[in-house]
Amino acid sequence: MTNHAARVETWLDERAEEMAGLLERLVAVDSENPPGRALGRCARVLREAMDHLGLAPEIIEIADPSGELEEPCVVRGTAGEGDGLLYFHGHFDVVPAQDRGQFTAARRDGRIIGRGTADMKGGIVSMLYGAAAARELGLLGDGRIVVHLVCDEETGSVVGAGHLRAAGLIDPAALAMLTAEPSGGAIWNAARGAVSVRVDIRGREAHVGQADLGVNAFQHMLHVARPLERYAAEMAGRHTGLPMNAADAPGTMIVVGGLSGGGSNFNVVPGSAFFTVDGRYNPEEDLEGELKRLTGLVEEAAREIGAEVSVRTTQLQPSAGTDPGHPAAVALARVVGEVQGAPARFEMCAGILETRWYAQxxxxxxxxxxxxxxxxxxxxxYVDEAAMRRCAAVYARYAGHMLS
Incomplete structure (x- = not known):
């Protein structure tokens, strides 16, 4: 181990309890999204931690057109002052918990267990301490790290990361961007795109005693959804040519009916119904073309039975990718290999990533x-505590390589 690497490792090991304590505090903030609660409260915890680490934090309040998010904001911080720029990016919203007990972190057998530990409050802790280590140990040279922490990744990221892009807060001259998504130690250099739609069906209500006078939107929904199940099966069979984790399916993944509902009462012919379609499309696919095809299948099925439907696109996000031969990728792979003690592997993420806002x-x-x-x-x-520190070491050393 070089002296440079040893200094980073020692610095982080001396702060292992600090890192664990910060993650426990972050887990205790129930920043579930949806519905997007406690976002401002979580941001203030992050600002306090970043201030302690000397990362010059600020909270940028942003607007949510839907009005659903609670205190939507971006937390932005900086380490270093030079011209060279490296972005660390993360999100502090988490998916809804299965149990409220998940918001009390537990430490067992070298792991911290709780909602958001893996995705990605544990990653945020690694990034913050990696940035602080790079600054304190003089690794940044004539460069700086800018940290962006956003509030709505779990619901599309248009409000948070989208604001960064729209407001010109992402500098295209940056050397690279890292996000601490739960890659399990692999490097995700590519990610799928996303197409999501909501299909609404209108019928006519009638009391069960006069059901013949109604138009059953639920029955129409069943007919309209059927060709989409066949479409989903077809797309699952169209495999990507990019490397993936062996546990992940190589085909485009589509869920029909992730959300569905309708009707007003058990004894009334349902006058309305709806369902969603959500897809993660391989980079080889034409998203605009597939959205048009998906909409066409709905409209054709509706015409067959005279159903009244509407299709609303709720998400259309492109895939993203960086060639593993790019110098920034080669440098990251070398640092990861040195820290992990094994060759780094490049993979495509099975989902979508906020890397797309930077890659574009x-x-x-x-x-x-x-x-x-x-x-x-x-x-x-859960997240493994030792792995958290290893990732923080990667972030610090990668910053040193790219900026010094």
Whole structure:
């Protein structure tokens, strides 16, 4: 181990309890999204921690057109003052818990267990301490790290990361971007795109005693949804050519009916019904073309039975990717390999990543974090404490390599 690497490792090991304590405080803030609660409260915890670490934090209040998010904001901080720029990016909203007990972190067998530990409050802790280590140990040279922490990744990220893009807060001249998503130690250099729609069906209500006078929107919904199930099966069979984790399916993944509902009472012919379609499309697919095809299937099925439907696009986000041969990718792989003691592996993320907001501006962008995707949204979500520190070491050393 070089002296440089040893200094980073020692610095982080001396702050292991601090890192664990910060994660426990973050887990205790129930920043579930949806509905988007406690976002301002979580941001203030982060600002306090970043101030303690000398990262010059500020909270940027932002508007939510839907009005659903509670105190939507971005937390922004900086380490260093030079011209060279590296972005660390994360999100502090979490998916809804299966049990309220998940907001009390538990430490067992080297792990911290609780909602958001893997996705991605544990990753945020790694990034903050990695940035602070790089600054305190003089690794930044003539460069700086800018930390962006956003509030709405779990519901599309248009409000948070979208604001950064729209407000010109992402500099296209940046050397690279890292986000601490739960990649399990792999480097996610690519991610799928997303298409999400909501299908609404209108019928006519009638009392069950006069059901013949009604138009059953639920029955129409069943007919309209059927070809979409066949479409989902077809797309699952169209495999990507990019490397993926062996546990992840290589085909485009589509969920029909993730949300559905309708009707007003058990004894009334339902006069309305709705369902959603959510897809994660491989980079090889034409998203605009597939959205048009998906909408066409709904409209054709509706015409067959005279159903009245409308289709609303709720998400259309492109895939993102950085060539593993790019110098920023090669440098990251070398640092990861040195810290982990094993060759780094590049993979495509099975979902979508906020790397896309940076990649669209030509910035090399990667997901790399200590958490594991397969536990991230489940009742036993956890992050390994030693892996958190290893990732923080990667962030610090990568910053040193790119900026010094």
């Amino acid at each position: 501006l030509g910035i090399p962008a990667f997901g790399y974090g200590a958490g594991r995707l397969d536990v991230s949204h489940g009742p036993g979500e």
